Amino acid sequence: DQQVKQNSPSLSVQEGRISILNCDYTNSMFDYFLWYKKYPAEGPTFLISISSIKDKNEDGRFTVFLNKSAKHLSLHIVPSQPGDSAVYFCAASASRTNAGKSTFGDGTTLTVKP
Amino acid sequence: DGGITQSPKYLFRKEGQNVTLSCEQNLNHDAMYWYRQDPGQGLRLIYYSQIVNDFQKGDIAEGYSVSREKKESFPLTVTSAQKNPTAFYLCASSSRTGDRNEQFFGPGTRLTVL
Numbered sequence: 001d002q003q004v005k006q007n008s009p010s011l012s013v014q015e016g017r018i019s020i021l022n023c024d025y026t027n028s029m030f031d032y033f034l035w036y037k038k039y040p041a042e043g044p045t046f047l048i049s050i051s052s053i054k055d056k057n058e059d060g061r062f063t064v065f066l067n068k069s070a071k072h073l074s075l076h077i078v079p080s081q082p083g084d085s086a087v088y089f090c091a092a093s094a095s096r097t098n099a100g101k102s103t104f105g106d107g108t109t110l111t112v113k114p
Numbered sequence: 115d116g117g118i119t120q121s122p123k124y125l126f127r128k129e130g131q132n133v134t135l136s137c138e139q140n141l142n143h144d145a146m147y148w149y150r151q152d153p154g155q156g157l158r159l160i161y162y163s164q165i166v167n168d169f170q171k172g173d174i175a176e177g178y179s180v181s182r183e184k185k186e187s188f189p190l191t192v193t194s195a196q197k198n199p200t201a202f203y204l205c206a207s208s209s210r211t212g213d214r215n216e217q218f219f220g221p222g223t224r225l226t227v228l
Binding site: 004006009034036041042043044045046049070093095101102103104105106112 | 118120139145147149154155156157158159162202206212215216217219220221222224
């Protein structure tokens with residue numbers, strides 16, 4: 001049973017437009033959520049996170065929204081740039097029980113077209 | 115520069131041979147992790163360690179072994195018992211202090227078993 005799901009394997013957007021990447025989770029113990037960005041043949045890099053006590057966290061062009069009742073989070077990138085083209089992984093952690101140990105989704109490949 | 119190093123970047127082995135993947139970090143992180151990534155899939159946790167001389171199995175530990183004799187090092191051995199060892203292997207570390215859970219990843223090792 002996959003506890004973190006990214007139902008869209010790929011997303012293509014035009015440069016300058018908004019990119020919205022979605023993630024759903026099933027485990028109610030998750031209380032900390034992270035997004036990572038990964039280029040081919042490299043390790044993921046941390047992008048942005050959100051604690052379950054918040055419903056929004058913003059960092060520059062990146063905003064993460066959390067809807068706890070729906071067990072859903074989304075990453076918004078505005079405006080999208082060609083350099084944003086990468087695989088984005090959603091991850092969830094039950095921080096109080098196992099700090100740092102995260103469960104990852106399968107990723108969404110974002111392509112930003114010039 | 116602080117970070118995580120994995121060596122080698124590419125590794126080829128004959129079927130039936132054990133192979134050890136190296137992971138070193140100088141971030142002074144207590145926790146370290148090993149993940150496996152297969153094409154089109156997310157990161158699956160193999161083993162993790164939250165403190166020296168202690169480690170726990172992740173979701174797919176069968177056919178793998180680890181050791182944590184030093185804080186900086188967390189080597190992974192892929193044994194001949196692992197049925198499908200060809201994959202991209204990622205090592206990560208995280209701090210156990212504070213509320214932030216993000217993991218710092220190494221560049222990965224691509225293992226090909228011939």
